[in-house]
Amino acid sequence: MKRRDLLLTVIGLLLSWQLASLLVNRPILPSPLAVVIAFFQELFQEDLLLHLLASLWRVLSSTMLAIALAAPAGLALGQSQTLNRIFSPLVYLLYPVPKVVLVPIVLLFFGIGDLPKIIIIFLILFFQILVLVRDQAAAIRPELIESVRSLGAGRRALFRFVYLPASLPAVLTALRQSVGTAVAVLYVAELFATRYGLGYYIYFNGSTLFDYPAMYAGVVALSLMGLALYFSVDWLEKRLTPWQFVHMDSRQGGSGPAQKKREHQAQGKQQTV
Amino acid sequence: MNGMSGCGQVYPSPHPAVIIEMIETQSLTYTYAQHTPIFQDFNWKVEKGEAWAVLGPSGCGKTTLLYLLAGLRFPTSGAVLVDGQRLQRPRPQTGLILQEYGLLPWATVRQNVELGMRIRDFYGPDGKHAPSHAQEPVEIDVWLQRLGLADHQDKYPSQISGGQRQRTAIARTLALHPDLLLMDEPFSSLDAPTREGLQNLTLELRAEAGLTLVIVTHAIEEAAVMGQKILLLGMPPNTEPVVIDNPHAGKPGYRNEPEYQALCRQLRERMAAAV
Numbered sequence: 001m002k003r004r005d006l007l008l009t010v011i012g013l014l015l016s017w018q019l020a021s022l023l024v025n026r027p028i029l030p031s032p033l034a035v036v037i038a039f040f041q042e043l044f045q046e047d048l049l050l051h052l053l054a055s056l057w058r059v060l061s062s063t064m065l066a067i068a069l070a071a072p073a074g075l076a077l078g079q080s081q082t083l084n085r086i087f088s089p090l091v092y093l094l095y096p097v098p099k100v101v102l103v104p105i106v107l108l109f110f111g112i113g114d115l116p117k118i119i120i121i122f123l124i125l126f127f128q129i130l131v132l133v134r135d136q137a138a139a140i141r142p143e144l145i146e147s148v149r150s151l152g153a154g155r156r157a158l159f160r161f162v163y164l165p166a167s168l169p170a171v172l173t174a175l176r177q178s179v180g181t182a183v184a185v186l187y188v189a190e191l192f193a194t195r196y197g198l199g200y201y202i203y204f205n206g207s208t209l210f211d212y213p214a215m216y217a218g219v220v221a222l223s224l225m226g227l228a229l230y231f232s233v234d235w236l237e238k239r240l241t242p243w244q245f246v247h248m249d250s251r252q253g254g255s256g257p258a259q260k261k262r263e264h265q266a267q268g269k270q271q272t273v
Numbered sequence: 274m275n276g277m278s279g280c281g282q283v284y285p286s287p288h289p290a291v292i293i294e295m296i297e298t299q300s301l302t303y304t305y306a307q308h309t310p311i312f313q314d315f316n317w318k319v320e321k322g323e324a325w326a327v328l329g330p331s332g333c334g335k336t337t338l339l340y341l342l343a344g345l346r347f348p349t350s351g352a353v354l355v356d357g358q359r360l361q362r363p364r365p366q367t368g369l370i371l372q373e374y375g376l377l378p379w380a381t382v383r384q385n386v387e388l389g390m391r392i393r394d395f396y397g398p399d400g401k402h403a404p405s406h407a408q409e410p411v412e413i414d415v416w417l418q419r420l421g422l423a424d425h426q427d428k429y430p431s432q433i434s435g436g437q438r439q440r441t442a443i444a445r446t447l448a449l450h451p452d453l454l455l456m457d458e459p460f461s462s463l464d465a466p467t468r469e470g471l472q473n474l475t476l477e478l479r480a481e482a483g484l485t486l487v488i489v490t491h492a493i494e495e496a497a498v499m500g501q502k503i504l505l506l507g508m509p510p511n512t513e514p515v516v517i518d519n520p521h522a523g524k525p526g527y528r529n530e531p532e533y534q535a536l537c538r539q540l541r542e543r544m545a546a547a548v
Contacts, residue, residue, distance in 0.1 A: 141374040146345050147442075148377075150369035151389040151449070152402040160395065161388065165379045243379045243429045 030213045038213030039220050046214075052221050054114075054196035059186060059229065062118040063175065066125035071171055074130045075163050078137025095131055099123045100185045103192070112193040120189045121182045129174040136170035137163065169244060172237045179233060183226040198222045292357040295321045295453055295485040296342060300351035303337060311337050313510040314351070319502075321452075324479060324486040324523060326500025328493065330544065333506040335489040339457050342487060343369045355453065364453075365393075365404045368446035372458040375442050376430040382441050383426035386413055389449040416444040420474075436467035443471075447478060454479065456488040460495065469528075472498055476523045493540045497533055498522060503540070507547035515543075 042048035110116035190199025202218035296319035311334035344360040393403035420440040505515040
């Protein structure tokens with residue numbers, strides 16, 4: 001994807017928005033210019049920035065928490081068939097449950113404040129990361145482990161030189177896949193029991209104050225946050241896992257997991273570049 | 274606490290000059306759960322500096338034997354001694370090269386060659402994961418040059434050919450100055466010219482460093498080219514080692530000698546009889 005194409009698309013979207021607002025011609029759909037002005041006014045003169053930071057903090061802290069707990073758990077499940085046998089039915093049952101339905105329950109148990117919001121997003125990311133890291137860890141060839149052990153590696157060196165780099169792509173893929181869902185659920189979670197966060201801000205301006213440009217400014221802020229998170233994952237992926245983006249030699253045939261991995265990588269490349 | 278409680282054999286022998294065996298299996302028995310033992314009361318010796326090929330059909334236990342020698346598996350009963358010491362873990366001076374998948378896919382050729390040194394730095398010279406005496410820093414560039422990898426050092430394993438990948442594995446292992454080199458079908462996925470080239474290179478490097486070599490293979494020709502002694506394994510249980518002498522292995526042009534042809538014929542017949 002070229003930058004120029006991206007820019008043209010943005011301009012196209014703004015034009016369609018402008019056109020739609022002219023056609024609708026009611027306060028519920030202000031023009032993009034009005035929203036941009038409202039966005040900067042709200043950001044610098046009102047407290048939109050505060051709401052944005054509150055939401056960002058919730059997303060980032062729950063992401064860190066999810067990585068810190070799910071990645072090691074995924075590695076353990078992926079490397080131990082016994083553990084996987086014990087826990088895989090549980091993961092299998094809980095993974096597809098839409099975590100957003102747990103919002104009221106988590107709110108009941110954890111009350112007001114940041115904690116319930118962080119827990120909800122954590123739950124979404126946790127299972128996503130767990131499953132992907134587990135599958136990635138299970139795909140590590142035993143030959144690779146034995147080779148590195150034969151070079152003198154014990155448990156700690158194996159973690160440092162094999163498990164950690166092997167699980168990085170899975171963590172990043174999981175983040176890429178779930179960052180959109182996380183922001184969506186954050187919005188829902190912030191509708192309840194809080195006075196900070198973009199979810200609260202959008203709802204409050206739209207339904208109580210009827211300040212539509214401000215409401216749209218909140219929508220823009222939430223969208224920009226989602227985009228920024230997505231691009232950050234992209235950037236991290238290229239920085240931290242450069243081997244996934246190298247040119248594959250056409251002479252290399254192969255089948256089985258190696259080939260599959262290559263296809264997976266190629267797919268990841270298409271999504272990102 | 275692990276198996277350290279064992280015995281004095283984890284310490285250097287008081288008479289190192291006496292040891293002429295690099296490998297000795299004493300009444301080695303190895304059984305996978307509920308199966309016929311692969312080895313039963315198996316006694317076998319490899320002297321220092323010898324080049325051995327272990328030949329046998331699939332399922333005969335060749336790879337298991339190599340993993341036992343590498344300290345990655347442990348005998349059900351009996352013992353495996355390497356350089357006079359009972360193996361309790363992979364030994365820092367033993368190099369192991371597997372058929373495939375031995376390289377880190379996320380590391381460049383150069384980083385892969387450096388891996389052994391980085392692991393040693395990671396632990397320091399503790400005598401368990403790395404030799405107890407501090408070693409001279411290894412010239413990675415020299416090994417990259419020697420194995421023709423200098424131009425590929427920044428590529429990832431997925432970007433180079435199978436032959437180059439095995440060269441990388443060899444460079445990584447030899448950079449650690451091993452005294453024992455264990456290879457498990459290292460060339461079997463390569464095309465014939467690449468395979469012969471790497472067989473010759475391995476023989477050359479082995480002769481230079483005076484390494485003890487044990488190469489496991491299912492290919493009769495490879496055993497005949499690489500092994501000055503050939504250990505023939507049959508279907509389990511293996512009890513008595515069947516050893517065939519092949520003193521001319523490793524000499525230039527040996528592949529075209531009548532002795533070589535005769536040996537291959539003999540090995541083919543004995544393998545057919547063993548299955």
